[in-house]
Amino acid sequence: xxxxxxxxxxxxxxxxxxxxxxSYALIPTSALTRSAIVFVHGFAGSPTGTWCDFQGLSSRYxxxxxxxxxxxxxxYSYDSMxxxxxxxxxRLRSFLEYILSVRVDFHHNANxxxxxxxxxxxxxxxxxxxxxxxxGAVVIRRMVLNAIEALTRHGREQNLDEVKLREWVNQGxxxxxxxxxxxxxxxxxxxxTNFSGVVGFVGNLSHFFSALASSSxxxxxxxxxxxxxxxxxxxxxxxxxxxPNIHALTAKILFGSNDQIVYTDKYGxxxxxxxxxxxxxxxxxxxxxxxxxRPLEFVKP
Amino acid sequence: xxxxxxxxxxxxxxFVSELWANVDRxxxxxxxxxxxxxxxxxGAGIGFFDKTEVDKFLLRQQVNWQEAHVLDLDVGYGVELTxxxxxxxxxxxxxxxxxxxxxxxxxxxxIFRNYMLMNSEILADRDAMGFLATLHTTGDIWRxxxxxxxxxxxxxxxxxxxxxxxxxxxxxxxxxxxxxGKIPSEMSESRDFDLSLRNELIEMLQEFQSYRLGLxxxxxxxxxxxxxxxxxAQCELVIVDDFDPRREIFVELYNLLDRWPDPSNSRAxxxxxxxxxxxxxQQDELPPTATSRMGHG
Numbered sequence: 001x002x003x004x005x006x007x008x009x010x011x012x013x014x015x016x017x018x019x020x021x022x023s024y025a026l027i028p029t030s031a032l033t034r035s036a037i038v039f040v041h042g043f044a045g046s047p048t049g050t051w052c053d054f055q056g057l058s059s060r061y062x063x064x065x066x067x068x069x070x071x072x073x074x075x076y077s078y079d080s081m082x083x084x085x086x087x088x089x090x091r092l093r094s095f096l097e098y099i100l101s102v103r104v105d106f107h108h109n110a111n112x113x114x115x116x117x118x119x120x121x122x123x124x125x126x127x128x129x130x131x132x133x134x135x136g137a138v139v140i141r142r143m144v145l146n147a148i149e150a151l152t153r154h155g156r157e158q159n160l161d162e163v164k165l166r167e168w169v170n171q172g173x174x175x176x177x178x179x180x181x182x183x184x185x186x187x188x189x190x191x192x193t194n195f196s197g198v199v200g201f202v203g204n205l206s207h208f209f210s211a212l213a214s215s216s217x218x219x220x221x222x223x224x225x226x227x228x229x230x231x232x233x234x235x236x237x238x239x240x241x242x243x244p245n246i247h248a249l250t251a252k253i254l255f256g257s258n259d260q261i262v263y264t265d266k267y268g269x270x271x272x273x274x275x276x277x278x279x280x281x282x283x284x285x286x287x288x289x290x291x292x293x294r295p296l297e298f299v300k301p
Numbered sequence: 302x303x304x305x306x307x308x309x310x311x312x313x314x315x316f317v318s319e320l321w322a323n324v325d326r327x328x329x330x331x332x333x334x335x336x337x338x339x340x341x342x343x344g345a346g347i348g349f350f351d352k353t354e355v356d357k358f359l360l361r362q363q364v365n366w367q368e369a370h371v372l373d374l375d376v377g378y379g380v381e382l383t384x385x386x387x388x389x390x391x392x393x394x395x396x397x398x399x400x401x402x403x404x405x406x407x408x409x410x411x412i413f414r415n416y417m418l419m420n421s422e423i424l425a426d427r428d429a430m431g432f433l434a435t436l437h438t439t440g441d442i443w444r445x446x447x448x449x450x451x452x453x454x455x456x457x458x459x460x461x462x463x464x465x466x467x468x469x470x471x472x473x474x475x476x477x478x479x480x481x482g483k484i485p486s487e488m489s490e491s492r493d494f495d496l497s498l499r500n501e502l503i504e505m506l507q508e509f510q511s512y513r514l515g516l517x518x519x520x521x522x523x524x525x526x527x528x529x530x531x532x533x534a535q536c537e538l539v540i541v542d543d544f545d546p547r548r549e550i551f552v553e554l555y556n557l558l559d560r561w562p563d564p565s566n567s568r569a570x571x572x573x574x575x576x577x578x579x580x581x582x583q584q585d586e587l588p589p590t591a592t593s594r595m596g597h598g
Contacts, residue, residue: 011305013307013308013311014308014311014312014315014414016314016318022421022422029304044472046419046472047422048419048476049419049472049473049476055411077422081465204475204553205471205475205557206468206469207468208468208546208550209464209465209467209468209471209532210469212536213428213461213465213467213468
């Protein structure tokens with residue numbers, strides 16, 4: 001039986017983010033902030049609709065899950081119903097480079113200047129967690145693979161041999177906070193969705209109409225075996241084979257036992273966390289409650 | 302500036318940039334400033350915003366309006382301003398007991414912020430705002446919209462756009478009603494006055510938005526069924542294993558909209574037959590019963 005708790009006042013500053021409508025941040029005021037947690041919603045989701053339970057409960061249970069107390073929380077919004085995965089991945093990269101940059105000052109606390117600005121360290125934070133739900137997980141992984149492919153291309157342009165190219169990419173990844181990120185994925189759609197029509201897509205009223213209003217291209221991209229999902233898996237597995245030390249290539253995954261929307265599968269480099277979230281479906285798996293604290297435990301640096 | 306002050310300043314900055322400014326940028330036909338002014342007053346009353354800053358902000362807006370020879374917040378929009386004015390006494394009564402408010406401050410702030418964030422998403426969404434604006438058009442224009450499909454040159458009233466806007470609006474309603482529903486059940490030892498305070502805050506916020514959401518009267522509420530029916534008329538959904546999506550969706554839609562409070566009290570209960578008639582577009586068919594097999598996300 002849960003008991004009522006005295007909620008600590010959430011002392012995070014609410015900030016909008018220039019150039020990224022509907023995305024926002026909650027920045028702690030009271031502590032040295034070294035970690036950023038970025039949330040990416042799924043198909044027809046929204047920053048608040050999908051993740052709002054994290055906002056209140058991460059403050060309320062800060063004593064039990066102390067890493068939440070000092071983390072800056074970013075809630076990313078994108079057009080999950082009409083824009084292609086690849087486009088959204090490119091835009092997510094821009095978003096991350098903007099919010100994580102030491103040049104952008106979301107922090108109000110004058111006592112916390114953060115890392116000093118220099119060419120060696122362009123990042124504001126030391127740790128990064130990327131948290132995705134459903135389609136959001138696919139967008140995150142595409143963004144990660146794009147970053148590695150870009151590094152590899154850059155290395156090839158310098159005519160490095162295969163051994164030196166791997167070292168060069170590893171070194172570049174080590175200097176990239178984005179590629180050092182840890183991935184925590186709720187019910188990822190990486191292995192595809194298990195529906196063949198609009199009716200099967202929905203678990204509730206708004207998702208039903210969202211599916212009807214969505215672009216068929218996006219729905220097809222998320223089908224099992226789609227070229228987009230296949231190339232993402234192949235590319236990620238190959239990249240992991242060459243660069244097993246790049247953290248952002250691997251993911252920890254939490255599925256609900258009642259998920260009827262996505263295939264409960266993983267890439268070779270992933271770990272599905274057991275036990276499954278018993279009694280939870282595709283939508284509720286990522287929503288912590290007083291009686292369901294798994295999401296707060298799962299999203300841990 | 303100490304921490305609570307900086308938090309309340311940040312809250313107001315966010316409100317102004319993400320909600321108020323969106324109204325300024327919008328040319329949509331909705332009386333939003335009257336509604337948002339009540340959000341500000343209520344937020345200041347519970348300490349979510351800095352009261353002095355809110356007073357200054359509203360004063361500046363009033364000066365601007367007077368300079369523009371506009372006498373009231375949303376004059377010319379054809380809305381009954383008494384709808385919004387009626388909330389002012391209620392807000393004052395709600396915030397009158399500082400000690401009780403202080404005791405429940407964290408919960409009240411969390412609820413208020415949640416609603417504010419959800420609303421900022423709706424206000425920034427062109428499809429959602431387009432859909433909500435059409436709920437308030439005259440009957441003739443409305444009939445053209447739902448029957449004509451691509452009526453206007455910018456296609457903002459195409460069925461696809463209306464469907465997208467409907468989805469966003471319904472997502473918002475689902476979320477809000479879920480918050481309201483889970484608060485008491487989530488806590489096994491809730492203090493009575495806390496719960497009543499929370500529920501009253503939620504009800505007030507819901508009622509503020511009722512006009513914008515088209516849920517402050519029967520006719521605009523019926524238009525949700527018009528749009529849903531138009532969407533179904535244009536897509537080919539098949540019945541599989543006795544699962545008729547059209548009837549299932551009607552039941553879900555009716556249950557959702559019927560749970561929303563109507564501050565004008567113009568409807569005690571949504572008229573199911575009329576809703577069904579609008580949904581199936583006058584076809585001779587009986588409405589389904591109140592149960593549905595769909596799950597909730």
